[in-house]
Amino acid sequence: MYRFISMTVISLLVILGPHVSIQSSLGRHERSITRSYISVMTVSNGMHWGSWGQEEMCPTxxxxxGFSLKVEGTQGDGDDTALNGIRLHCIDPSRNSEYSHKHYSTVQSEVGSWGTWTNIKWCSSGFLKTFQLRVEQSQGKGDDTAANNIRFTCSNSGEILDGSGLMWGDWSDWSYTCQGKGICGIKTRIELPQGSGDDTSLNDVTMYCCT
Incomplete structure (x- = not known):
């Protein structure tokens, strides 16, 4: 995405380190932001393959x-991985919604190797407050996909935003509801490519709640 970054920007990245952000048409991508949170939000049906990435937080x-997903479509007789990544799109509550949805920051934890990103789904008002994860349990000698989809509720309207993932597996119970202003960070569990083995990619996710 950033193959045409100028040498000036590259020099700044070297001097200032990984906390520098770059403005793009998709929003400002932030990495490894240090930010306090009041609670950790999980679900009980995540799978165990792979390793946890680091937590990634919305800018203070x-x-x-809003959120978007990296999804690999059905592969027929091939190896399905379904959900590969989750992005959170973070806005400043002091801005009105029309402005905010044009000026936002994007954060993500680890992401799998397959699929394409879906369009962003936004709350009509408020922030993401709780989530469910759709997960396929172990298929034994069959094709495992682990996490397939995610959905969120929004704080002000109570609306449910369904992700554009796949249909295998079952929905978890709703996670703990954020008692602060809204979800502010994410951490994902990703299985690396298995070569000739069965790939599952995204297995589980943790969200963080901030005041």
Missing amino acids: GTYAA
Whole structure:
């Protein structure tokens, strides 16, 4: 995406380190932001393959009001991985919604190797407050996909935003509801490519709640 970054920007990245952000048409991508949170939100049906990435937080003062998914479509007789990544899109609550949805920051933890990103789904008002994860349990000698989809509720309207993932597996119970302003960070569990083995990619996710 950033193959045409100028040498000036590259020099700044070297001098200032990984906390520098770059503005793009998709929003500002932040990495490894240090930010306090009041609670950790999990679900009980995540799978165990792979390793946890690091937590990635929305910039201070912003909260997740939308999300997008990296999804691999059905592969027929091939190896399905389904959900490969989750992005949170974070806005400043002091801005009106029309402005905020044009000026936002994007954060993600580890992401799998397959699939394409879906369009962003936004809360009509408020922020993401709780989530469910759709997960296929172990298929034994069959094709495992682990996590397939995610959905969120929004704080002000109570609306449910369904992700554009796949249909295998079952929905978890709803996670703990964020008692702060909204979800502000994410951590994902990803299985690396298995070569000739069975790939599952995204297995589980943790969300963080901030005041």
